[in-house]
Amino acid sequence: MGTQKWRRRPGQVVFTHEARCRDCYRCLRACPVKAIRVVEGQAYVDADRCIACGTCIRECPQHAKAFRVDLEEAMRLMAGPGPKAASVAPSFAALLGPENQNRLPGALRRLGFDFVGETASGAHEVARRTGELFRAAPSGQIICTACPAVVQYIEQYAPDLVDRLAPVVSPMIAHARILRARLGPETKVVFFGPCVTKKAEAGRPELRADVDCVLTFSEMVQWLAQEGITLPDCGESPFDESPPGDSRYFPLPGGLARTAGLATDLLDEQIIAVDGMEDLEQALDRLRNSDEPVLLEPLFCAQGCVNGAGMPGRGNLFARRRGVLDYAARHPGAAAKAPAPPDLGTSHRRAPADGGAFPDAEINAVLERTGKGAAEDQLNCGACGYGSCRDQAAAVLRGMATPEMCIPHMRRLAEQRGDRIIETTPNGVVILDGDLNVLAMNPAFRRMFQCGDGLLGKRVSHLMDAEPFERVTASGEPFEETVRHGSYRRVCRQMIYTMPEERQTVGIFVDITRAVASEEQLETLRAETGRKARELLDHQVRMAQEMARFLGASTAQSEELVRNMLLLAEARREQAPGE
Template structure:
């Protein structure tokens, strides 16, 4: 029977098969099995090598199924001599320990006990990591560390905030893919690889995982079979038949007590974890292949040796398993359900529009329930008694890890542990739909009931009997990479980088993805993590940055205000200089003639007082014009290295002689080691005199005048502060304090130019002047002047 596949590809002729859609057999449907039926049955290969051991052909399950037939003598897979069960023991033989051969050493090389680390945090820093089955899409990682937190193997290396998957540490469980909200994790696609196989000349068999009924919503299971076949696959088979084959071996191991305690090994992620991180448990791994490997052996060595085999299922770890030493070549490609949907969409094939088809090849029975929790026990006819914990079923990575570590520490006594990293294969990482876990389980269970309804137990065992000779055993390899752990001093050094100085600072919040601060410090030491991944540390840093930004913003506002003030003063200064020059000449004439009149008039002249008033007001105008010229800073400063302490001492002597300090207590704190400042002594004296006079005038009832000098080495400046206990300055007046002609004094008692002139002088000296004041408590003026040399021209500064 021949047909055409999608795109004109020739569909390979399939021999007649038995449909699972009906209980009838058509004529000729046994033809594909005839090459097995004419074989002469006899002792199995295992019995022949064991010499005198029990006959495999008489084994049976305790639930009274039909007896297993004897294996065929022409076993296409001879048992390796070094296989742990290659030499069967007789009834009186001692049990032989299994031989575990690490990947990087020969059996003769002893493995030191200290080389095995129970802690999964053992990766060494890697450079140029190769792209593995799971990888990170560059730039999409947003530092949530969900993958680190959920990776059971801690196979994530964070570099510059990007979480990189380490290929040789990854167990391909898919946990990081599930939890990445940014979709930054990608799984290696096998779509193109499968298309190349389909385009070739050899037949390609698709093997659907037992969870396929729950893979797509709104469709019937057998519609998936038809849709898959339309892609060009020669045949579509059920991986569940491989589960039928391996279940016999699990039953035998358990019944014969061949192992004191063992772990089921259909889950490749679990096997990879044990081989990498708990190699001391390798002797407890059941030496049995997974269902797809068993089916691959059946196809390659018995059913259709020339065919290519493609696994289709929800498991990412299968992509790694099919390339493992000793297992490679049995399955040619592993495609996820997502990959299958991609191929169907690209070919325009809608599953819901397909007729219900039938599977090819041997039919499984109850093993179709394999992807559901406890499915292995059901298939192997093993019953768990909850009262004795002889058989333990555990699923989910957290519970599986707990059980494995309990077993590694000798605290678990179960004889048989059925463990899966996923909560059953119906919850595999690439089984993506909106169905709940229970809805998926029900869909699989319903399919099992329908598929097994037209199949008797005799028919089931007949199918198994045809492939009873297939070897379903395997060995395991120690793939651990032992690493030295950091010393306590090295851990503390890492803690200090993130401001952890005591036990109280170790919050163990888990935000970094590690369960404790110490575990994360070990990861930092081994190059897996970055010290800055600590959330409390980042919050502290953010708070400090915020405070610095707020301070910088305030300083920027002050600088902007000062800049505006400087520009305003510069404009006023230019205006004042122009006005002063224009007024100064006529004012000089007025003063000259006024004084001449005063000399000529007699004392009894009635105009004498008026002329005297003119002369006094003209002198006052002259003083104002002089102030304007000083404010405009038209005179060139004469800079020399001079002592600020000397300027203050001379000023205080002068003020005291003028009697201005009546009722005022003067306190000075002059730094004797104050370096010389590069100043114009005359101008700076004028500036400080204005400040001191204002302080004295602010204390008419007496008070305290405090003057202090000090050096500021970090800014190479000297500081002079003048504080009083006077009336203080209102807050709304502070911004206008250095504006020309602004004064709070009574009319006629001030020009409002003193502080404006002081401000100009200080700026000419490249200095700063600040004011702090509170009404009723006093004011404090602080002037800072640089020590270094510079030159000034007019109003400007030339460095």
């Protein structure tokens, strides 16, 4: 299967920077819904399964997972017609110190916003309506949440509980509707918050008309820097509205119930606030298995929105939480007004991500293929990123994973392949322990040195000079040399190295006996040829002298001729041995 199909879709909220991905699968291990699809070793975000929670963005050590940056869209809106309203999530107090919190409204006005409000105003309305629902049906079970990741999780991965989601929009959507009702329908609303999922929420077909652009606090910081706006240069000023009651607490676990004026006592059995995926799953199971009345208030991120993936930096979570609590305490909410006019109702859909369980036979076939047919071979180690071997097999059937992701299976294969190579190589391989006793030998080594299992456990000196092994073991430095093993009539090029962690020494012997013998024969042939060439030249010199004398040439001419011939002979003699 090609990878093109799984690359980033237009508008996809969370995606992979392929060049940065090192295929470590940490994102897969962290992804609460296993929305990472591994194709040809590359970890892609499957847009159909992803709930945009941002966990993988926080987890990836290579920063290969990223969210869509919408700064250009925000700037385009600012340049267009209509009043511009900013809706700022209360977690801004976790991002900025007290000295800058009251300067943020001014900074956003310098970006061009006509109205700078707090999303907490929307939370107040959402909480009010949720409280009414709960009071009207005190024996029911209601899931009320400000968190779109939870909503999407329930729709796709716990669709049996969709009916229990309160049919009320999120604080972000509520605030956008309140702002438009107040400032006019042509108002452009930009939301600023810590949350990546809200980008996905704003893109839902039924909510697309509410928020025009969602920016994370990371993008907000980038935008201000781009425009050269620094908070210390902005004067202090209040937001353009004052949210009622305790609504500034809503990004923290239990905050929405508190905003609704419901008890959030940790011991209260009817109101359960949970944060983080593990607690969410447990709480949903509790709803499934009990008909006790309960109001469940979940947030997907541990410690709530102060841990959202769109928060810049990695500050201490509890310090961030403190920031929100302190700001809320220093800015007590206004008195509640009559309910705001807009309709804050919504409906939720069942959209199961998976088409149901696979038959056992299909799962077992995948397990067989990866050497895990027997229950004892199913380690359920989680190294592949899945909770169990059966989950991984199901992911293989779904096309989300490949059998090669099973690390114990691949290690077994590699060991088998490694063993096979060692068994079949024509080179001798011997493995010694720390005392240079023989631990293992391959067939080639046994043939070369005419030994068998009787040598196992004995010192290598029983077979050959142990000095090179001792030297390598002592120094830890690999060593390579050509050695003539006279007793075995072999000449070997031998390489010796240590494996310190295993406290073992390995010897590899390449038999070069034939090559050396051929070289020696060649040497003999060269020497013989040189000798014959010299004899021939001497003979020629003598013949020349004879001829000169016979022809009666002058002594001088004769000597000249002889000298030249001698020089010629010398030159040829030097040339002859190497020819």
